[in-house]
Amino acid sequence: MKHLKRNLRGALIALLGLFLLLTGYFYYNLFLYSDRWFSDPNNTRVRVDMVNPEIIPGSIMDRNQTILVETKTKSERNNDVVYYRDYHKNSKYAAHVVGSKQYGIGAEVLYIRYLLGYDNNLFERIYQKAFLDQEQGNNVILTIDIRLQKFISNAMGNEKGSIVLMNPKTGEILAMVSKPSFDPSDKGEELEEESLFNKAAFGQYTPGSIMKVVTAAAALESVEGIHDYVIDCKGSTEVNGVIVNCYGEEAHGEVNLSRAMEVSCNAYFAQVSLDVGWNQLKKTGEAFGFNKDFLFSDLKTSKSQLPITSQTDAEELAWSGVGQGRVLVTPIHMAMIASTIANGGAIPEPRLIYGIQTRTGKVRMHNSNNLNSPISPETAQALSNMMVGVVENGTGFRAQSTGMLTAGKTGTAEVGSGKQPHAWFIGFAPAEKPTLAVSVVLENAGTGGRNAAPLAGKILREAASLGY
Amino acid sequence: MNDKQYEILALTLRYWFVLLIVYVFVKSTARTFRDIFSDQPVKRSTGNIPFVLVLFTLTAFGLLAMQGSQAFNVDTALLGVLASAIVLFQFYLLYYLFPGIDEILLLIINTLAILGFIMLQRLTPELALRQVQWFAVGCAVLFGTLLIMPRINSLKRFSSPLMILGPAVLFFVAFFGGESGGATSKLSFGSISVQPSEFVKVIFIMILADSLKEVKTFREKIPLFLFAAASILGVVLQKDLGSALHYFIVFLFVYQISTNDWLITTVASGAGVLAAVAGYKIFPHVQVRVEAWKNPWADIGGKGWQVAQSLMAMGSGGLVGMGLGLGTPYVIPASRTDFIFAAICEEFGILAGGIVIGFYVLVLIRSMYKANLAQSPYDMLLACGSAISLAVQAFIIIGGVVKMIPLTGITLPFISYGGSSMVTSFALLGLILSVSIKNERLVKATDGYEYLDENQDSEQEGFEDEENREQELDDGGEMKSLYRDGRIR
Known part of the structure; x- marks a missing residue:
């Protein structure tokens, strides 16, 4: 019977282990996802009635408390009070951020917990039920500035693409524009699927040369003496048996790391990514947030993809380091990478909620925090210097018009023959003490230097003139 | 209110x-x-x-x-x-x-x-x-x-009839049961509908305990294997996969506890995994x-x-x-x-x-x-x-x-x-x-814990081999005589 008892103990331990896993999974998942599950558009628990609602949803405002959406009374008949969500005229400049109840996107559904006051404490909830005629939700103050949203929307014109402007220290998103857009106040209008799609957070683009920032970071972190490493670019260079063309087959001659960054030399970075190796490139990329399911508290995003493994061949690895191949990024993620360099190596968590304004007018501020630090402050400084070079005497010179010392990197992402490339620009300003980070992508618009950089310059100047 | x-x-x-x-x-x-x-x-x-x-x-x-x-x-x-x-x-x-x-x-x-x-x-x-x-x-x-x-x-002489009754009921339900929620696991009697695969669980566990209470050769265990396999198959035929999984895991655990027979347990687990993969390939649901x-x-x-x-x-x-x-x-x-x-x-x-x-x-x-x-x-x-x-x-x-x-x-x-x-x-x-x-x-x-102490003493001598296991079973026999003498009621 002794071995029976021993086996009994073994079985008990195995089962306890299973239950421990179950409990762990249960709480871990709820901790990470419960807010998302709660605010899912399919969750009927938070559906807002517009006739005699139990709780009137609060307003959505920008950071200067300009109201973008509020709840208004439409009519009172037969003791029924009918409310409606009034989308103010300028809300169309921030359509994807503010979102729409009708289409189940944006702050209107994502922040329903706050808009309906479910985040209030017990005393406030009971007070409202007991003493107020009508319960009210809270107002959500967003981090965006509607003036910047409007400026960027107009500056983009009819170009398709997306622009994200954020504060690199705090992660506050000052503007997030995606085109084509829609007007939330327009009901019943036939909309294309594309205009509802928030490209800033969900659009997955080939990055092109802006990826070189990540490749350079990997090299700076792992290869000694990379600064003095020089190769001879002939426009079409053979790198370990792989033919690498630079844009327009332009020969850059002998280039070192910072010069290669300035002229955006593909051959150099193809060589560097092969020297760095798939392991280090993937490690740095993943530290920057590639292949990672971001679970930000304020917004949902798609995953950026860096699909390299030990099986990846030299050609694909070389092109991955140059931002072609199967690498895909989201505009907001690129804004985060620019912010990381501006922020001394730490990734700020992007935020859209500035604070929550309660019934009494008090604002509960939301705190900012950094996610992780993929690179050391020294690496960040080195990258920053190189990116200043890109704008001062490289491909990004058209972004000089900011009136500040600006750091940046252009990108021209090839998206198949017969199509114009995507124009990219990421950068930050002022370079000595950054307060603004920007990521611009214009679909099929041409080269990053010619098309994206001047736009980024204009936006940075406008934001600086508004005091950011 | x-x-x-x-x-x-x-x-x-x-x-x-x-x-x-x-x-x-x-x-x-x-x-x-x-x-x-x-x-x-x-x-x-x-x-x-x-x-x-x-x-x-x-x-x-x-x-x-x-x-x-x-x-x-x-x-x-x-x-x-x-x-x-x-x-x-x-x-x-x-x-x-x-x-x-x-x-x-x-x-x-x-x-x-x-x-x-x-x-x-x-x-x-x-x-x-x-x-x-x-x-x-x-x-x-x-x-x-x-x-x-x-x-x-x-279970003594009830063992064999129960071994047949359990799977028989499950197969009967699989072919003549009423459908609900995609599974044919229920029998209706007027307004009450019962799910026999639940009740058979009790039989299943009693048979397992009864068949595995003493050391047996592989040949002697074949009826038990057949019974377990038939029961699980019966539940699978009812398309009640949760219960099938349940029966299977219970069998594995009890079998392993009793026999410490890693070979059969591993083979059975492997077969279970294969069956699950095959089920995934075959059944759309x-x-x-x-x-x-x-x-x-x-x-x-x-x-x-x-x-x-x-x-x-x-x-x-x-x-x-x-x-x-x-x-x-x-x-x-x-x-x-x-x-x-x-x-x-x-x-x-x-x-x-x-x-x-x-x-x-x-x-x-x-x-x-x-x-x-x-x-x-x-x-x-x-x-x-x-x-x-x-x-x-x-x-x-x-x-x-x-x-x-x-x-x-x-x-x-x-x-x-x-x-x-x-x-x-x-x-x-x-x-x-x-x-x-x-x-x-x-x-x-046995006047408090004396019997238990005695038992623990004898356990320290070691029960690793089969001989000792039999001796242990003799102890069980002694217990039976205690019952007969009326000392335990």
């Missing part, structure tokens, strides 16, 4: 409910640790738990009685009183009639059942009364089991389940609907829940049976949800402890088989509801609505408590 007043009351009482559940949990956990780790026998006590349970039941039903704009709903309140009365009657009757009974185990089971009553009253008031009736039937079955089973030390498990949000209007609803319910609950009567757990599909765990998490909160998992763990630990004290291999296997059955069943369904494993529709023991499940779970509890009673009687008959 108007809606707002009810809401205020329910919002406040959330904390009260959580407090009471935490009290029961902490108290029974502490008792369990004392029982297992203390050198002295722990004095029998109920630790105020019956009182707390009645308080819990009455508050919850009282609150629900105030729901709605009409006056105080007396029927609801009376059902609460009735439920409390039945629980108290059952508990104290068994407590005083059977001194060897594990009172904490019984109280934990009652807590789970009460949670079920409350959720059902909240979801479908008509079913709550039926559930209390089923609970009463379950208690009667428990009482019967406790009268009979402590007198039985093996299995593929649907797996896809819904991988990403329920991908097809939220169709395949993923059930699991996504369950997740949204749990995500809405928060730590202390939305408040009894303030959520909408009725939008979760099968919220009365398979998904009742999600409904509990929504209205009582995920803290209470975690404690429900904890209660099943305590049931497992306490039962295994009783099995460990058992004096014969048959008793030991019976108790641990029943305990494993209850725990694994809870694991499979809760795991499915929280999206840890693919969902397979089985009931949550003692909580889910359903007579077959309730009666079977109580029968299994009866088997565990019978072993507990036997242990106690033996202790009494």
Whole structure:
């Protein structure tokens, strides 16, 4: 019977282990996802009635408390009070951020917990039920500035693409524009699927040369003496048996790391990514947030993809380091990478909620925090210097018009023959003490230097003139 | 009472409910640790738990009685009183009639059942009364089991007929049963429909314990293998994959505990995995389940609907829940049976949800402890088989509801609505408590713990080989003679 008892103990331990896993999974998942599950558009628990609602949803405002959406009374008949969500005229400049109840996107559904006051404490909830005629939700103050949203929307014109402007220290998103857009106040209008799609957070683009920032970071972190490493670019260079063309087959001659960054030399970075190796490139990329399911508290995003493994061949690895191949990024993620360099190596968590304004007018501020630090402050400084070079005497010179010392990197992402490339620009300003980070992508618009950089310059100047 | 007043009351009482559940949990956990780790026998006590349970039941039903704009709903309140009365009657009757009974185990089971009553009253008031009736039937079955089973030390000549009866019933149901929820697992008699695969669980565990109580050669074990395979096949043919998985895991555990035969256990597990893969390839409804498990949000209007609803319910609950009567757990599909765990998490909160998992763990630990004290291999296997059955069943369904494993529709023991499940779970509890009673009687008959000490001494000599195992069985024979002499009653 002794071995029976021993086996009994073994079985008990195995089962306890299973239950421990179950409990762990249960709480871990709820901790990470419960807010998302709660605010899912399919969750009927938070559906807002517009006739005699139990709780009137609060307003959505920008950071200067300009109201973008509020709840208004439409009519009172037969003791029924009918409310409606009034989308103010300028809300169309921030359509994807503010979102729409009708289409189940944006702050209107994502922040329903706050808009309906479910985040209030017990005393406030009971007070409202007991003493107020009508319960009210809270107002959500967003981090965006509607003036910047409007400026960027107009500056983009009819170009398709997306622009994200954020504060690199705090992660506050000052503007997030995606085109084509829609007007939330327009009901019943036939909309294309594309205009509802928030490209800033969900659009997955080939990055092109802006990826070189990540490749350079990997090299700076792992290869000694990379600064003095020089190769001879002939426009079409053979790198370990792989033919690498630079844009327009332009020969850059002998280039070192910072010069290669300035002229955006593909051959150099193809060589560097092969020297760095798939392991280090993937490690740095993943530290920057590639292949990672971001679970930000304020917004949902798609995953950026860096699909390299030990099986990846030299050609694909070389092109991955140059931002072609199967690498895909989201505009907001690129804004985060620019912010990381501006922020001394730490990734700020992007935020859209500035604070929550309660019934009494008090604002509960939301705190900012950094996610992780993929690179050391020294690496960040080195990258920053190189990116200043890109704008001062490289491909990004058209972004000089900011009136500040600006750091940046252009990108021209090839998206198949017969199509114009995507124009990219990421950068930050002022370079000595950054307060603004920007990521611009214009679909099929041409080269990053010619098309994206001047736009980024204009936006940075406008934001600086508004005091950011 | 108007809606707002009810809401205020329910919002406040959330904390009260959580407090009471935490009290029961902490108290029974502490008792369990004392029982297992203390050198002295722990004095029998109920630790105020019956009182707390009645308080819990009455508050919850009282609150629900105030729901709605009409006056105080007396029927609801009376059902609460009735439920409390039945629980108290059952508990104290068994407590005083059977001194060897594990009172904490019984109280934990009652807590789970009460949670079920409350959720059902909240979801479908008509079913709550039926559930209390089923609970009463379950208690009667428990009482019967406790009268009979402590007198039985093996199945003897009933073994073979039962081995044929079990699979035969399952096959009969597979071909002639009524369909519900995609499975043909039910038989209807007038207004009552029963699920025989539940009852066969009891037979399954008794046969396992009886066949594995002594060392056998492979050839001698073939009837058992055939029986187990036939039972599982019968359930698979009913398309009740959750129960099939349940039978299979219980078999593996009990077989491994008894024989320590890693070869067969590994081969059987491998075969099980292969069968699962083959099932995935062959049956479209299995593929649907797996896809819904991988990403329920991908097809939220169709395949993923059930699991996504369950997740949204749990995500809405928060730590202390939305408040009894303030959520909408009725939008979760099968919220009365398979998904009742999600409904509990929504209205009582995920803290209470975690404690429900904890209660099943305590049931497992306490039962295994009783099995460990058992004096014969048959008793030991019976108790641990029943305990494993209850725990694994809870694991499979809760795991499915929280999206840890693919969902397979089985009931949550003692909580889910359903007579077959309730009666079977109580029968299994009866088997565990019978072993507990036997242990106690033996202790009494041998003047306290002398017999146990003797037994421990002889154990130290080592029981690794078969010869000693037989000697051990002789000890069991000696016990039988004790019974014959009337020293143990």
